[in-house]
Amino acid sequence: MSDHDSNGSNISKRNNSYSGCSKYSGQSSQGSYLPLQAEIVDIDVESPNTYLISLALPSGVDFSYKPGQFVMVSVFGLGECPISITSTPTRGSLQLCIRLAGRITNGITDSRIGDVLGIRGPCGNGFPLDRMKKDILIAGGGSGFATLRSLINYIVDRRDSFGKVAVAYGARTRQDLYFMQEYKGWQQAGIDVSVTVDIGDEGWKGNVGMVPALIDKFNLPAGSAAICGPSVMINAVASKLMARDFDHSDIYVSMERHMKCGVGKCEHCCIGPYHACQDGPVFTYDMVKEVL
Ligand SMILES: Cc1cc2nc3c(=O)[nH]c(=O)nc-3n(C[C@H](O)[C@H](O)[C@H](O)COP(=O)(O)OP(=O)(O)OC[C@H]3O[C@@H](n4cnc5c(N)ncnc54)[C@H](O)[C@@H]3O)c2cc1C
Ligand code: FES
Numbered sequence: 292m293s294d295h296d297s298n299g300s301n302i303s304k305r306n307n308s309y310s311g312c313s314k315y316s317g318q319s320s321q322g323s324y325l326p327l328q329a330e331i332v333d334i335d336v337e338s339p340n341t342y343l344i345s346l347a348l349p350s351g352v353d354f355s356y357k358p359g360q361f362v363m364v365s366v367f368g369l370g371e372c373p374i375s376i377t378s379t380p381t382r383g384s385l386q387l388c389i390r391l392a393g394r395i396t397n398g399i400t401d402s403r404i405g406d407v408l409g410i411r412g413p414c415g416n417g418f419p420l421d422r423m424k425k426d427i428l429i430a431g432g433g434s435g436f437a438t439l440r441s442l443i444n445y446i447v448d449r450r451d452s453f454g455k456v457a458v459a460y461g462a463r464t465r466q467d468l469y470f471m472q473e474y475k476g477w478q479q480a481g482i483d484v485s486v487t488v489d490i491g492d493e494g495w496k497g498n499v500g501m502v503p504a505l506i507d508k509f510n511l512p513a514g515s516a517a518i519c520g521p522s523v524m525i526n527a528v529a530s531k532l533m534a535r536d537f538d539h540s541d542i543y544v545s546m547e548r549h550m551k552c553g554v555g556k557c558e559h560c561c562i563g564p565y566h567a568c569q570d571g572p573v574f575t576y577d578m579v580k581e582v583l
């Protein structure tokens with residue numbers, strides 16, 4: 292995933308922003324400052340270094356969220372880090388997909404069922420579903436697919452509210468693909484799903500290559516797009532979409548930055564004039580293309 296700390300870059304000014312935390316974000320009744328104590332109720336293995344963790348919040352807590360938002364997850368004694376919400380609000384669960392990166396993510400995945408994590412949020416803006424067109428292209432690369440799963444399953448559960456929907460997803464190898472058991476259900480919901488791996492093997496009969504190559508396979512009208520992944524992938528997918536008359540302001544990109552506070556106070560996550568934690572993590576392509 293992209294990871295530039297780009298204070299001072301010459302990117303679009305705030306008046307170009309569609310965002311605004313208060314307008315788009317959900318909020319637990321505790322707000323974004325106090326961690327809730329969430330109990331781990333299930334752990335699934337998604338790939339050799341990635342785990343899908345299901346959490347139960349204390350009873351009576353109203354934790355409403357939108358696809359594309361994230362939470363600040365704390366492991367007591369180790370620290371706190373931002374993690375996308377990978378479940379959909381339409382199913383009443385809270386799931387996180389954790390890829391081992393370092394101290395805190397190791398701490399999260401070392402936890403067992405019954406252990407408690409701290410959860411602050413939901414944070415950030417999420418995808419602006421009320422502004423997005425009904426025909427949607429979703430493109431993900433690597434672990435960036437975790438946040439897109441929330442949007443995909445939201446669309447599956449609200450299928451009548453959307454038009455043509457296509458998913459393009461790529462990972463390094465087939466072992467690195469997330470949520471494989473869900474693709475069939477997405478296809479049964481009328482979503483065009485195309486998956487690729489960088490490196491094929493004997494057991495893989497599907498596409499080998501990069502995500503942007505999948506875009507050519509779709510017969511999708513110019514609508515909205517939701518993209519998360521490495522910068523090179525985002526730029527290549529966006530170029531292909533704009534060549535197919537997608538407007539750059541209809542292309543939404545979920546950005547990753549180093550974050551500390553998650554609430555717009557510490558300045559760790561600045562992208563030019565924006566705080567990725569509050570104005571993002573979802574931006575229109577024209578807002579962030581210069582730092583990708
Ligand atoms: C909005 C947002 C959503 C995220 N969603 C998820 C998710 O759903 N699942 C998931 O596993 N991870 C996600 N991440 C990344 C996750 O926050 C980092 O992997 C985590 O902070 C690493 O902390 P650590 O203590 O485990 O590792 P550290 O020891 O702090 O770092 C290990 C390595 O990861 C790099 N790193 C740390 N933070 C980031 C970051 N934000 N972006 C890129 N590289 C980073 C460090 O530079 C270092 O090289 C998300 C990050 C953001 C900003
Ligand atoms: S993490 Fe965004 S300002 Fe602190």
